[in-house]
Amino acid sequence: MTAVLEVSNVKKSFGGIKAVDGVSFDVQEGEILGLIGPNGCGKSTLFNCILGQLTPTDGEVKVDGKIVTGLRPSELNRLGVSRTFQLLQVFPKLSVRENLILAGQEHQGNMMSRLFGPSDAGLSAAADQMIGFFKLDHLATEAAGGLSYGQQKLLDAAMAFMGGPRLVLLDEPAGGVNLTMLGDLKERLAAINREKRATFVVIEHNMEFVMSLCTRVMVMAEGRMLAMGTPSEVRANPAVIEAYLGH
Amino acid sequence: MTATAKYWRIALGIAVIAALIIVPMNFNRYGLYILSQWAVMTIAAMGLNLTLGYAGQVSLAQGAFVGIGAYAAAIMTTQGMPLIAALGVAVVLCFAIGWILGYPALRVQHHYLAFVTLAFSTLAFLVFRNEDWLTKGIYGISNIPRPNVMGFATNRPLPFYYFCLGSLGIVSLAMWWLIRSPWGRAFVALRENPVRALSLGIDTRRYTLMAFAIGSALGGVAGTLYAPLTQYIDPVPFNLSLSLDLLMMVIVGGSGFFFGPFLGAAIAVLLPEWLRFTQGYYLMLYAVAVMLLLIYSPTGILGILDRYLAERRTKAASALRAVAKSRLETAP
Amino acid sequence: MSNLLDLLVAGLATGAIYALVAVGFTLLWQTSQTINFAQGEFVMLPAFLMLAAMHAGAPFWLAIILGILLSMLLLGLAFKLLLVDPMLRHGVLPLAIATMALAIGMKEAVKQFFSAEASPFPSIVPAGDVTVLGRVISLQSLGVLALAIAVVVGLTLLLNRTSIGHQMQATAQNPTVARIIGVPVERMILLTFLINAFLVALASLLITPIYLAKFSSGEVLGQAAFIAAIVGGFNQVRGAIAGGLLIGVVDNLAAAYVSTQYRAAVPLALLIVIILFRPQGLLGRPEERTV
Numbered sequence: 001m002t003a004v005l006e007v008s009n010v011k012k013s014f015g016g017i018k019a020v021d022g023v024s025f026d027v028q029e030g031e032i033l034g035l036i037g038p039n040g041c042g043k044s045t046l047f048n049c050i051l052g053q054l055t056p057t058d059g060e061v062k063v064d065g066k067i068v069t070g071l072r073p074s075e076l077n078r079l080g081v082s083r084t085f086q087l088l089q090v091f092p093k094l095s096v097r098e099n100l101i102l103a104g105q106e107h108q109g110n111m112m113s114r115l116f117g118p119s120d121a122g123l124s125a126a127a128d129q130m131i132g133f134f135k136l137d138h139l140a141t142e143a144a145g146g147l148s149y150g151q152q153k154l155l156d157a158a159m160a161f162m163g164g165p166r167l168v169l170l171d172e173p174a175g176g177v178n179l180t181m182l183g184d185l186k187e188r189l190a191a192i193n194r195e196k197r198a199t200f201v202v203i204e205h206n207m208e209f210v211m212s213l214c215t216r217v218m219v220m221a222e223g224r225m226l227a228m229g230t231p232s233e234v235r236a237n238p239a240v241i242e243a244y245l246g247h
Numbered sequence: 248m249t250a251t252a253k254y255w256r257i258a259l260g261i262a263v264i265a266a267l268i269i270v271p272m273n274f275n276r277y278g279l280y281i282l283s284q285w286a287v288m289t290i291a292a293m294g295l296n297l298t299l300g301y302a303g304q305v306s307l308a309q310g311a312f313v314g315i316g317a318y319a320a321a322i323m324t325t326q327g328m329p330l331i332a333a334l335g336v337a338v339v340l341c342f343a344i345g346w347i348l349g350y351p352a353l354r355v356q357h358h359y360l361a362f363v364t365l366a367f368s369t370l371a372f373l374v375f376r377n378e379d380w381l382t383k384g385i386y387g388i389s390n391i392p393r394p395n396v397m398g399f400a401t402n403r404p405l406p407f408y409y410f411c412l413g414s415l416g417i418v419s420l421a422m423w424w425l426i427r428s429p430w431g432r433a434f435v436a437l438r439e440n441p442v443r444a445l446s447l448g449i450d451t452r453r454y455t456l457m458a459f460a461i462g463s464a465l466g467g468v469a470g471t472l473y474a475p476l477t478q479y480i481d482p483v484p485f486n487l488s489l490s491l492d493l494l495m496m497v498i499v500g501g502s503g504f505f506f507g508p509f510l511g512a513a514i515a516v517l518l519p520e521w522l523r524f525t526q527g528y529y530l531m532l533y534a535v536a537v538m539l540l541l542i543y544s545p546t547g548i549l550g551i552l553d554r555y556l557a558e559r560r561t562k563a564a565s566a567l568r569a570v571a572k573s574r575l576e577t578a579p
Numbered sequence: 580m581s582n583l584l585d586l587l588v589a590g591l592a593t594g595a596i597y598a599l600v601a602v603g604f605t606l607l608w609q610t611s612q613t614i615n616f617a618q619g620e621f622v623m624l625p626a627f628l629m630l631a632a633m634h635a636g637a638p639f640w641l642a643i644i645l646g647i648l649l650s651m652l653l654l655g656l657a658f659k660l661l662l663v664d665p666m667l668r669h670g671v672l673p674l675a676i677a678t679m680a681l682a683i684g685m686k687e688a689v690k691q692f693f694s695a696e697a698s699p700f701p702s703i704v705p706a707g708d709v710t711v712l713g714r715v716i717s718l719q720s721l722g723v724l725a726l727a728i729a730v731v732v733g734l735t736l737l738l739n740r741t742s743i744g745h746q747m748q749a750t751a752q753n754p755t756v757a758r759i760i761g762v763p764v765e766r767m768i769l770l771t772f773l774i775n776a777f778l779v780a781l782a783s784l785l786i787t788p789i790y791l792a793k794f795s796s797g798e799v800l801g802q803a804a805f806i807a808a809i810v811g812g813f814n815q816v817r818g819a820i821a822g823g824l825l826i827g828v829v830d831n832l833a834a835a836y837v838s839t840q841y842r843a844a845v846p847l848a849l850l851i852v853i854i855l856f857r858p859q860g861l862l863g864r865p866e867e868r869t870v
Contacts, residue, residue: 376840
């Protein structure tokens with residue numbers, strides 16, 4: 001069974017600096033892989049290489065068996081890879097529903113159907129379903145800029161799922177979210193993972209979040225993979241403990 | 248928005264449309280000419296608003312596209328062809344040129360479209376002026392006939408004004424529908440946050456190019472109305488100044504707002520007229536007024552309105568939140 | 580071949596003036612993201628200020644000094660404080676439009692308060708010809724060239740050899756980093772505005788005797804400077820210099836060898852070619868792709 005994501009010996013250097021120095025791993029369908037490591041270990045760079053934001057200096061990335069190394073982010077998106085952002089990137093002037101319709105509209109039809117077809121691209125129902133799922137119902141017509149930070153995070157996640165993606169990469173989804181919202185977010189992500197068999201890769205610093213949500217955890221340090229295993233395995237790994245130095 | 252607000256909006260819209268139809272019946276020839284000019288310039292400004300206000304690209308060639316449309320109309324109608332044929336030619340030609348200009352320029356840093364359109368603007372002017380076998384050069388084309396619209400002659404000022412107003416109405420409806428469509432949503436996305444738009448699968452380059460090409464085509468449409476309006480065209484009005492004026496109209500009215508071009512064109516066409524009593528100083532006053540407006544509100548006049556309404560909304564929202572909060576705190 | 584030397588020298592002379600204007604333009608853009616659409620009018624105005632001083636009775640040399648000082652005050656300090664500072668935080672485009680309005684205002688003001696007709700302007704270089712390599716070249720061209728070169732050299736030395744120059748360069752390349760390393764960024768930006776005003780005043784002094792003082796002379800000059808800055812490289816001062824010289828020469832050669840009707844098209848064609856094939860300009864640094 002082909003892995004949803006296969007990363008083979010990816011390397012990325014900036015001048016003389018080896019940000020990512022040969023990382024390889026697979027992610028199977030339905031897994032939630034956590035990606036952790038001390039600051040500067042290369043996780044964000046690895047993420048960006050997978051997502052097409054950066055082109056790897058070496059190595060290969062495959063999604064569902066297709067080679068995607070070096071494709072542009074919009075092309076990757078249309079192949080079923082989506083992401084959330086560390087710094088919130090919702091569209092503040094559009095309503096919550098509009099944000100969601102926008103997130104989904106490029107995944108169906110073509111330019112002409114989008115021009116001459118219905119103004120919601122047939123996505124109102126799907127958007128409302130997503131709104132219901134993330135419990136944002138009372139905010140459906142509110143401008144996204146007026147939502148609280150935690151609510152915007154939920155919207156950001158919801159947008160990533162609109163296109164029915166195969167693989168979602170979440171960049172520090174827990175960052176800056178208060179405890180109550182965090183519980184909601186974790187619960188919603190777990191639910192969507194179950195119901196849609198969506199595969200996640202999550203970069204996070206919040207250990208509790210990662211350990212309780214992820215099925216497997218990968219630890220990076222200095223551009224290389226330090227450990228890979230279930231949360232409890234990783235937590236007990238002495239090399240990992242040392243890398244974090246009493247974290 | 249609330250039902251009453253919507254009701255007021257519709258009522259205002261009807262009142263304005265009625266005024267635009269009824270009030271000019273008492274205008275003299277000159278007044279109707281100015282109003283027709285406003286309608287025509289609004290169409291050109293709407294095109295530029297699409298390119299600039301929605302897709303975020305600066306075009307300095309809108310004046311040249313108006314010129315292309317005007318010359319197409321002038322050349323064809325003085326040869327006896329109907330205006331609608333000229334309209335077709337103008338739209339296709341301007342769209343194609345927009346696409347050709349935009350395609351390579353958008354490959355690179357985004358403000359380079361501005362430079363390419365700047366060059367094109369001046370080149371177009373030179374072609375208008377020099378290729379006199381086609382355009383009659385500096386002598387211009389005169390006796391441009393006014394069209395017959397569905398059996399009605401539009402030679403008199405009032406019927407022609409209605410023709411312009413009607414055209415403006417049709418273009419506005421088309422624009423409204425474009426903005427409401429998924430394309431319009433994509434335009435907003437690529438203006439607000441191109442990186443995020445990309446990550447959602449939006450082909451920003453394709454959409455930007457389309458916005459620019461459509462905007463340019465609208466410039467051509469305006470041009471085909473301009474020719475029968477003035478009934479004489481020469482190269483002089485279609486240089487960089489017109490492009491800059493149109494840019495100013497869009498920004499002063501409020502870039503990215505649907506009614507911005509209407510307002511901006513009104514100010515650009517009507518304000519100098521009203522200030523005429525100040526004789527030599529009116530352009531200076533206009534310049535100063537524009538500068539002061541931009542300092543106060545870089546999002547133009549509609550930007551001021553938008554800010555005011557947004558503040559009222561946030562005040563209302565935070566008032567509601569405060570009430571909700573106090574209820575929570577006093578709950579058992 | 581025989582005409583070439585004349586054209587070249589004359590082209591370099593006009594080009595050197597374009598270079599002065601283009602350098603100021605580039606500096607404003609680099610340090611404060613200001614696109615000054617009124618730059619052409621900025622070159623038009625100082626000559627009128629000097630003429631006004633002379634009408635008031637001042638001798639030429641005094642009028643020049645007064646004109647330059649007044650230019651630095653109005654087009655440097657006042658421009659920055661009254662128009663640029665309030666608008667900068669709103670982004671590049673509104674400020675650019677505001678400078679368009681400013682250009683209109685300046686043109687009309689001069690037309691209204693001075694004259695709609697072209698006025699003659701004395702030259703600081705004596706008229707006459709000089710024979711070089713058997714060719715007759717106007718002293719005017721040589722004088723303008725020499726003066727402009729002197730200013731450009733002086734400016735380059737300022738930027739590259741003095742500590743103030745280095746600070747200005749740091750501000751131009753990256754104001755945020757410059758602030759961190761202790762460069763007084765605000766003062767440097769003010770300095771660039773003053774330098775620009777000085778450069779345009781000088782350009783005015785050199786070019787007005789040739790083309791006469793008219794309220795509308797800013798248009799062509801502004802566009803030429805704009806093209807020169809882009810062709811040379813919008814993010815490098817020496818690019819502006821190279822661009823200016825190139826445009827001056829190309830323009831002059833085009834006037835001689837291409838039909839007068841399409842002569843203006845040659846620099847524009849050059850602009851389009853550069854944008855398509857070397858968008859950072861001849862000497863510019865490549866900027867990152869967006870989309």
